[in-house]
């Protein structure tokens with residue numbers, strides 16, 4: 567079977583700046599893969615290229631054996647929270663219903679089955695009670711769950727999630743990760759960027775370290791490998807879950823601040 571995603575020699579950037587280069591990656595179907603690395607390491611850029619939202623400077627990307635544009639309907643992409651305009655006046659249910667648009671087309675009215683899919687997706691993330699609320703009135707963790715519901719409602723074969731658990735409380739993180747784990751068990755491919763290395767090690771199958779190029783791609787435990795971390799973060803700061811950081815250059819002194827994970 568062709569892999570979910572096959573990338574060869576990918577280069578992408580903005581203006582005269584190259585964000586990622588020489589990226590070769592093969593992501594198996596049904597895998598649950600975390601992409602981690604320093605800020606500016608190109609995680610969001612890589613997801614945007616796979617989602618077809620950015621045109622590569624070089625290289626090829628095939629999604630489920632097809633070119634990116636052709637496969638767009640089979641992908642659900644959820645942007646980083648910072649890239650969303652939360653003041654847009656729209657209810658939770660309307661946000662999730664947008665996930666159905668690629669399936670029903672923009673001109674047809676949603677059917678009873680579409681509405682049922684929207685409600686089922688909201689139920690999966692425990693947000694059905696908030697269906698009538700404005701998205702802007704929700705907490706960060708609730709918004710994240712609603713956007714995950716929108717992705718679920720589109721019934722994708724591949725999830726591309728940009729920092730789905732960043733800044734959410736541990737209970738919400740657990741809920742989100744349970745849903746992603748279930749989707750992977752159903753054979754869906756899940757790729758998520760994260761700064762939470764503990765979460766990456768415990769809840770994902772595979773990890774990709776990205777710092778402008780792929781440092782390593784392998785089993786999730788690699789996020790705990792000192793050599794991998796030094797190569798990825800340049801021997802400086804490693805973010806820990808909860809927003810704390812750990813300095814790697816001095817093994818004798820702990821500079822860790824508020825680790826946040828229990």
Ligand code: ADP
Pocket residue numbers: 580581583584585603604605606607608609610611612
């Ligand atoms: P990450 O998600 O790992 O933090 P990004 O993919 O957002 O990294 O960014 C990779 C590089 O591309 C960074 O140097 C960043 O400053 C640059 N970059 C990202 N988005 C833009 C943009 N819209 N315009 C110009 N430069 C950008």
Ligand code: MG
Pocket residue numbers: 609610611646728
């Ligand atoms: Mg990013």
